[in-house]
Amino acid sequence: CQKWVENCRRADLEDKTPDQLNKHYRLCAKHFETSMICRTSPYRTVLRDNAIPTIFDLTSHLNNPHSRHRKRIKELSEDEIRTLKQKKIDETSEQEPKHKEINNSNAQNPSAEEGGEEQDGDILPLTLEEKENKEYLKSLFEILILMGKQNIPLDGHEADEIPEGLFTPDNFQALLECRINSGEEVLRKRFETT
DSSP states (O other), X not given: OHHHHHHHTOGGGTTXXXXXXXXXXXXXXXXXXXXXXXXXXXXXXXXXXXXXXXXXXXXXXXXXXXXXTOOOOOOOOHHHHHHHHHHHHHHHHHHHHHHHHHHHHHHHOHHHHHHHHHHHHHOOOOOHHHHHHHHHHHHHHHHHHHHHHTTOOSSOSOTTTSOTTXXXXXXXXXXXXXXXXXXXXXHHHHHHHO
């Protein structure tokens, strides 16, 4: 890995560990000599165990029209950072007077104030049980949406396919168990208590 990083001359890869390079970056066959490549089929290319990338054409990116117009991440100076922060502060300070004006107009208009009180009355903090129920329903709806998008029937098997006395979970139950096993705490808590 270290030889590859040195040869490709990419500064952004120098601080990466070999594990990160192996997981997140790939080399194409162009970087290896043909003697290091085994073709097991027309669709599969495998490298030999001792294969080391040795071919690095550092001018190919100049000929590639796609890489020439790639966006670069701009390093911001301290002055630019201060300017951006000041803009953000100015925007929030402009929004506060507008919010106060709306509140003042509601205070002057009693009918608007009554409507405002009703809205505030509707927005109550949820209890712990209500939050759990909300998360539970959200999980169930996510499963239903997933099955609907995939055109998977909820019931699973045809009744005449299953021998009598044999229980087979339907598609919904199977997907529910999959979500529980993958760590969905809300579903796990709900089904442990039932």
